Amino acid sequence: MRGAVEIISPGLYTSIQDQGRFGFSKYGIPRSGAMDQDSFFLANSILGNNHDCAVIEWTMIPPVLKFHEDTVITITGAVCIPFLNDNTCNMYSQLRVQKGDVLRLKNVKKGVYGFVGIKFGFQSDLILNSRSQYKMITHFDKLQKSDLIPYDSCVDFSTSNGVVNPSFLWMTSNQIYAFPGPEFDLMSSNQKKFLFSKEYTVSTTRNRMAIPLDELLENELGSMLTSPVLPGTVQLTPSGQLIILTRDCQTTGGYPRVLQLTENAINAISQIRTGEKIKFILKEFS
Numbered sequence: 001m002r003g004a005v006e007i008i009s010p011g012l013y014t015s016i017q018d019q020g021r022f023g024f025s026k027y028g029i030p031r032s033g034a035m036d037q038d039s040f041f042l043a044n045s046i047l048g049n050n051h052d053c054a055v056i057e058w059t060m061i062p063p064v065l066k067f068h069e070d071t072v073i074t075i076t077g078a079v080c081i082p083f084l085n086d087n088t089c090n091m092y093s094q095l096r097v098q099k100g101d102v103l104r105l106k107n108v109k110k111g112v113y114g115f116v117g118i119k120f121g122f123q124s125d126l127i128l129n130s131r132s133q134y135k136m137i138t139h140f141d142k143l144q145k146s147d148l149i150p151y152d153s154c155v156d157f158s159t160s161n162g163v164v165n166p167s168f169l170w171m172t173s174n175q176i177y178a179f180p181g182p183e184f185d186l187m188s189s190n191q192k193k194f195l196f197s198k199e200y201t202v203s204t205t206r207n208r209m210a211i212p213l214d215e216l217l218e219n220e221l222g223s224m225l226t227s228p229v230l231p232g233t234v235q236l237t238p239s240g241q242l243i244i245l246t247r248d249c250q251t252t253g254g255y256p257r258v259l260q261l262t263e264n265a266i267n268a269i270s271q272i273r274t275g276e277k278i279k280f281i282l283k284e285f286s
Contacts, residue, residue: 003069004148005122007057008102012061013208015142016122016149018054021130025251031231032132033210035113036272037263039077043117046074046094054131056143058114062105063143065116067097070155072119078111078271088262111271119154134248153188174199176265176278181234183256186221190205194218195258199277200242202269208248213271213278216240221256229253232261234280 009015018042020033034040034057044053054083056063062080067073073081082089083104089095096101105114124131127138135141143149187195200213219240229235232247235255243252244261247270261269262283272278 001069001153003067003071003149003153004150005118006056006066006068007063007143007145007147007149007271008066009064010143010145011058011063013059013142014063015057015133016054016124017057017132018121018130019052020247021128021132021134021137024128025228028251029137030134030248030251032130032134034115035247036077036115036267038267039113039115042092043074043076043115044121046076046092047072047117047119049117049119049121053117054124055118056116056122056149058105058116059114060108062108062114065103067098067099067101067103069151071097071151071154073097073103075105076115076117078108078114080105080108080114112273113270118151123150123152156165174276174278175281176269177262177281177283178234178259178265179262179283181225181259183221183225183255184258186256187258188220191217191220196280196282199279201277202272202274204274208246210246210249211244213244215241217242224254224256226252226254227257230260232263232266233257234259234261246270252269253283
């Protein structure tokens with residue numbers, strides 16, 4: 001039976017995301033996908049889903065969701081207290097949802113991006129092999145009040161993966177690991193020294209495209225031809241600002257690519273809040 005979740009309140013930049021849209025960068029189409037892929041994959045694992053099933057991703061302010069058929073869901077990512085109707089429940093566990101139930105997520109204490117996974121995944125439009133919402137590719141880039149997102153109902157609650165301890169997902173320090181980028185060796189020894197000796201503050205202008213850092217690094221590099229970039233590419237602008245590209249980033253850029261974050265670091269920095277500090281740690285290719 002086909003059900004739907006109704007968006008009672010959309011929260012802040014709430015969207016449908018999956019693993020991402022691959023193979024279309026030559027057309028200038030971003031990869032997109034869940035900002036924190038670790039939390040995304042864990043949601044599907046808890047539910048016994050295919051690893052690429054679509055989820056609802058929210059940013060700092062959660063949505064309010066009403067389910068119109070029975071199903072099973074899970075909550076991962078940013079730390080909060082889930083309520084089904086008026087009853088508290090656990091994150092990182094299978095939650096039985098019955099027709100008419102309303103999900104509210106309160107007291108967001110840690111992290112930026114949260115995820116609501118559902119058994120079999122949300123069945124929104126599949127465009128270019130992905131359900132990830134992105135402006136000009138999908139009809140809307142985020143969910144709106146009263147939207148109905150279809151899903152296949154589930155009444156078999158006989159299996160459960162139990163409750164997962166998510167502590168391994170959260171950073172215990174502010175260290176962000178990165179490999180040398182293509183233009184890394186064009187920097188002077190002084191630039192490299194400052195790059196790894198300073199702490200950098202996550203800017204208020206962050207979004208799904210990029211995370212700028214407030215502190216400036218003296219830039220002695222010249223201009224360069226537009227070249228390919230990826231999520232996790234760290235660009236050094238002419239002003240000396242460092243910009244970490246994230247899931248909705250463009251496919252090419254003209255600023256020197258001084259670092260490339262590890263996949264774990266891309267996930268980690270997505271959950272670091274505005275005003276918090278990071279420190280780059282260099283990883284060498286083995």
